[in-house]
Amino acid sequence: MPPNYAAARGWESARTMILALFAASVLSTGPPPAMAAAMQPSATCLRRCGDIDIPYPFGVGPGCHLETGDWTFMLSCNRSEDGRLRLYNYQIEVLNMSVRLGQLRIYNIINPWCYNATTRAMNDQSNWWYDMSITNFRINDAQNRFTVMGCNSLAYIRWPNDSAAAYMTGCMAMCPGVGRLNNGACNGFGCCQTAIPSDLNAYSVSFEEKFNTSRIANFSPCSYAVLMEAAAFNFRTTYVTTDAFMTNNDGQVPLVLDWAIGNMTCEEAKRSASAYACASSNSECIDSKYGKGRGYLCNCSAGYDGNPYLLNGCHDINECEDARFRYPCSVPGTCVNTIGSFYCACPHRTTGNAVNGTCEDEKNQIGWQIAVGVSSGVVVLIVTATCLYMIHEKRRLAKIKSDYFKQHGGLLLFEDMRSRQGLSSFTHFTQEELEVSTNKFDERNVIGKGGNGTVYRGTTKDGTTVAIKKCRLANERQKKEFGKEMLILSQINHRNIVKLYGCCLELEVPMLVYKYIPNGTLYQLIHGRRDRGVPRVPLALRLKIAHQAAEALAYLHSWASPPIIHGDVKTSNILLDEDYAAMVTDFGASTMAPTDEAQFVTFVQGTCGYLDPEYMRTCKLTDKSDVYSFGVVLLELLTCRKALNLGELEEEKYLSSQFLLLLGEDRLEEILDEQVKGEQSFELLEQVAELAKQCLEMTGDKRPSMRQVAEELDRLSRLSRHPWGRQNSEEILALLGGSPSTASEVELSTSRNISFTDTAYIGIRSPR
Structure with a gap:
C-alpha cells in the first residue's frame, strides 16, 4: 500500500509508486531472503510505541521483526513527533495487533464525494485504491463491511484497474426523506453495508456518477464510502446531513487485517x-x-x-490462580495446577466430586448412599411408568392414524395404485413429513386461504418446494370417496393443471401436496399490480392466459375419466408459473361429474360473483357451470374490475350483470380497461366481449362448451399477436420485467450482476 494511497489517482499511478518504493527498498537493504532463518529479537528492540504494545514477530528496526521475504512484520515508530505506530514506510496507522488471532487493526481512509456549490456539480472522484499484494496481509471478510452513506449514493469496491465492469461488490444508500432515517439503523435508508469477498488484498473504491447528489445538495451535500470494521460503526443520522462522519473520526476508521507467516504450509x-x-x-x-x-x-x-x-514464549497457565479464568473446580481450595493442565481433588478424609459436585466427610457417605438408593428406586419407577405410558400413547396414536387412513379410502387408493401402471410418482406423505416441511404448519408459511381449506408452502426432504393444502373437515360420504378421488386426480397430467404429488390420509382432515407455482394468482396479476401503481398486463398476455386456462378446463370436462367439474373457477384459482403460463388449481377434490340424477342434488358452493345462476336455482352442478364462471374471468381480464364489489350500487355490484347491461345498450367502451382500448383494435375487443356474453347465458344449454371456448380464445390470442397489433411478445415481456425508471417500480426485473430492491442496490460478481 503506497504512502499517499488516499490521494492516488487510478491504479496505474498506484502501481508506479509501489514499484518505485520497492526498488528503493532493494537498493537500501539488499535483496530480501526468500525465507530467512527463524530468528529471535534483540533485548534492546522497541516493544512499545506510544500506548501500543509491539509483540514479536512484529518489530521496529533491523533484527527486531521476523524476516519472511516481504514487509509484513516491519513497523515504524516516530517517537519524536506524534509517537504513533505505522506500517513500515507507509502512512497507515496501526491501532493494535493480536498474536493469538493473527490479526492487525489499522486505520483506513474514508472516501468522500461532495457537491461543489461553486461549480454546481459533483467534485471529481479520486478512484481511491488500496493494495497489500507486497505483504502477506488479507482483509478479514468476516469482521469488515463495505459501508456507503449519503442520499442516492451508489459505490463499488472494484479490482484496481480501469475496467468499469470489474467490480466485486457494492451497495446503494437511498434517501426517502429525513423522517425515514434512524440512528443505529444501517438499513439502506441513508446508509447501507454489504459483505466483501474472501481472500482480498487489493481494491479500489468509486462512486456511480449517474446517482449524484446535486439534487439534494442542501440536505446531504456529501456521500461517503469506506471498507471498515463492522463492530466499530454505529450509524447516526447526522452522518448524512452534515460532515460529522469525517470530523468525528478524523477522516479514518478501523479496518481488520489477517496476517500469516510466509507462503508455506x-x-x-x-x-x-x-x-x-x-x-x-x-x-x-x-x-x-x-x-x-x-x-x-x-x-x-x-x-x-x-x-x-x-523461545520458551509459551508458559504454563495456572488455571487455579489466573484471574482471567473462572475457578475451574466446584469446591474452593481443591484445584491443583500441573504443567499444561490441572485437576480437582477433595481434601483428606473427604470424598465426593470436586470438579462439578461437593466434598463431604466420609462418615456422612453411608446415609447419603442410602438416600441415593431410595431416590434411584423412585426414579426407576417413574421412568418405567413413563415409558409404559409413552408406548401406550404411541400405539393409540398409530391406531388413530390407521383409522383415519381407512376412513379417507387409503386402502382403496393404494390397492388400485398397485394394480395400475405409471403411478409411482404419487406419494403418501406422513404427518411427520408434512409437519417438518412446514415448520409445524407455521402461520408464516401460509400462502392462501379459501373455502376449501388453507394452503401452506413447504419443502420436502429431497428439497422440492411444494404447496400443501389442508382441506376443510369432510363429511362421511366425502371421507369414504376420498381415496378413490385421489386416485383419479393423480392420473391427471396436463401442462396447465397444477400437478398433484400426493396426499396425507393420517389426519382427521386430509391434506393434498401439489407442485408449488411461484408467480401468484391471476387475481393478483390483474388487481394487485394496479393497487401498487404498476402498469397493467397487455391484452395479448391476458388472452394467452385465458386460452391456457380454458384448455385445462376443457381437458377436465372432456378427457378426464370420469370427467371432473371444477366447481369454483375464478381468477384466484388460476396460478401463474415462472413463464406466466396459466396453471388451474383447487378444482375440487370431491367434485366429479354426476353419473345419475340423484347425484345432481348437492349443497350449493362456490364464490359469490362467479356462481352460475342456473346452478343456484336448480342445485344441479354441470360442466356449463364452469363455463359461466369462466365468462366472469374473461370480464375481469377485459375490464380489470373485480367480479363482486360490495361498495357499489345494487345494479353495479356484480360485474357480470353490469357488463350485460352496458353491452345491451351498446355502451361496451364504458366498462373496458383503458389500456386495452389503446393497444388493440376495437373489433378484437368486441369479439372477446361477445365470447364472454355467450358464456354468461342464463340457460346452460345455450352456453358453448369449454372446448369451443378454448378454440375461440386460441383464434383471438393469435389475432392479438398479429403484426398489426401494437405490442409484440418482446414488448409484453418488457412491460412485465423491463428496465424500471426507479428502484421502487421494479417488480420482476433481474440482472446477471446487479439487483435492485426498495432500500439498497447490491451487485456481486466473482472476480476475474
Whole structure:
C-alpha cells in the first residue's frame, strides 16, 4: 500500500509508486531472503510505541521483526513527533495487533464525494485504491463491511484497474426523506453495508456518477464510502446531513487485517527447522484459513499462554490462580495446577466430586448412599411408568392414524395404485413429513386461504418446494370417496393443471401436496399490480392466459375419466408459473361429474360473483357451470374490475350483470380497461366481449362448451399477436420485467450482476 494511497489517482499511478518504493527498498537493504532463518529479537528492540504494545514477530528496526521475504512484520515508530505506530514506510496507522488471532487493526481512509456549490456539480472522484499484494496481509471478510452513506449514493469496491465492469461488490444508500432515517439503523435508508469477498488484498473504491447528489445538495451535500470494521460503526443520522462522519473520526476508521507467516504450509515449514517460526516448545502450527500457499500461524498449546514465536514464549497457565479464568473446580481450595493442565481433588478424609459436585466427610457417605438408593428406586419407577405410558400413547396414536387412513379410502387408493401402471410418482406423505416441511404448519408459511381449506408452502426432504393444502373437515360420504378421488386426480397430467404429488390420509382432515407455482394468482396479476401503481398486463398476455386456462378446463370436462367439474373457477384459482403460463388449481377434490340424477342434488358452493345462476336455482352442478364462471374471468381480464364489489350500487355490484347491461345498450367502451382500448383494435375487443356474453347465458344449454371456448380464445390470442397489433411478445415481456425508471417500480426485473430492491442496490460478481 503506497504512502499517499488516499490521494492516488487510478491504479496505474498506484502501481508506479509501489514499484518505485520497492526498488528503493532493494537498493537500501539488499535483496530480501526468500525465507530467512527463524530468528529471535534483540533485548534492546522497541516493544512499545506510544500506548501500543509491539509483540514479536512484529518489530521496529533491523533484527527486531521476523524476516519472511516481504514487509509484513516491519513497523515504524516516530517517537519524536506524534509517537504513533505505522506500517513500515507507509502512512497507515496501526491501532493494535493480536498474536493469538493473527490479526492487525489499522486505520483506513474514508472516501468522500461532495457537491461543489461553486461549480454546481459533483467534485471529481479520486478512484481511491488500496493494495497489500507486497505483504502477506488479507482483509478479514468476516469482521469488515463495505459501508456507503449519503442520499442516492451508489459505490463499488472494484479490482484496481480501469475496467468499469470489474467490480466485486457494492451497495446503494437511498434517501426517502429525513423522517425515514434512524440512528443505529444501517438499513439502506441513508446508509447501507454489504459483505466483501474472501481472500482480498487489493481494491479500489468509486462512486456511480449517474446517482449524484446535486439534487439534494442542501440536505446531504456529501456521500461517503469506506471498507471498515463492522463492530466499530454505529450509524447516526447526522452522518448524512452534515460532515460529522469525517470530523468525528478524523477522516479514518478501523479496518481488520489477517496476517500469516510466509507462503508455506505447516508441513512444508517444519521440514526447514531453521526457518520454522513456531519457536516455543509448547506451541503448535495452524495452516492459514485462506488455503495452501497462504502461510501459517503459531499458537500456544492447550494449557499454555504467551508468544509462540519466541523461545520458551509459551508458559504454563495456572488455571487455579489466573484471574482471567473462572475457578475451574466446584469446591474452593481443591484445584491443583500441573504443567499444561490441572485437576480437582477433595481434601483428606473427604470424598465426593470436586470438579462439578461437593466434598463431604466420609462418615456422612453411608446415609447419603442410602438416600441415593431410595431416590434411584423412585426414579426407576417413574421412568418405567413413563415409558409404559409413552408406548401406550404411541400405539393409540398409530391406531388413530390407521383409522383415519381407512376412513379417507387409503386402502382403496393404494390397492388400485398397485394394480395400475405409471403411478409411482404419487406419494403418501406422513404427518411427520408434512409437519417438518412446514415448520409445524407455521402461520408464516401460509400462502392462501379459501373455502376449501388453507394452503401452506413447504419443502420436502429431497428439497422440492411444494404447496400443501389442508382441506376443510369432510363429511362421511366425502371421507369414504376420498381415496378413490385421489386416485383419479393423480392420473391427471396436463401442462396447465397444477400437478398433484400426493396426499396425507393420517389426519382427521386430509391434506393434498401439489407442485408449488411461484408467480401468484391471476387475481393478483390483474388487481394487485394496479393497487401498487404498476402498469397493467397487455391484452395479448391476458388472452394467452385465458386460452391456457380454458384448455385445462376443457381437458377436465372432456378427457378426464370420469370427467371432473371444477366447481369454483375464478381468477384466484388460476396460478401463474415462472413463464406466466396459466396453471388451474383447487378444482375440487370431491367434485366429479354426476353419473345419475340423484347425484345432481348437492349443497350449493362456490364464490359469490362467479356462481352460475342456473346452478343456484336448480342445485344441479354441470360442466356449463364452469363455463359461466369462466365468462366472469374473461370480464375481469377485459375490464380489470373485480367480479363482486360490495361498495357499489345494487345494479353495479356484480360485474357480470353490469357488463350485460352496458353491452345491451351498446355502451361496451364504458366498462373496458383503458389500456386495452389503446393497444388493440376495437373489433378484437368486441369479439372477446361477445365470447364472454355467450358464456354468461342464463340457460346452460345455450352456453358453448369449454372446448369451443378454448378454440375461440386460441383464434383471438393469435389475432392479438398479429403484426398489426401494437405490442409484440418482446414488448409484453418488457412491460412485465423491463428496465424500471426507479428502484421502487421494479417488480420482476433481474440482472446477471446487479439487483435492485426498495432500500439498497447490491451487485456481486466473482472476480476475474
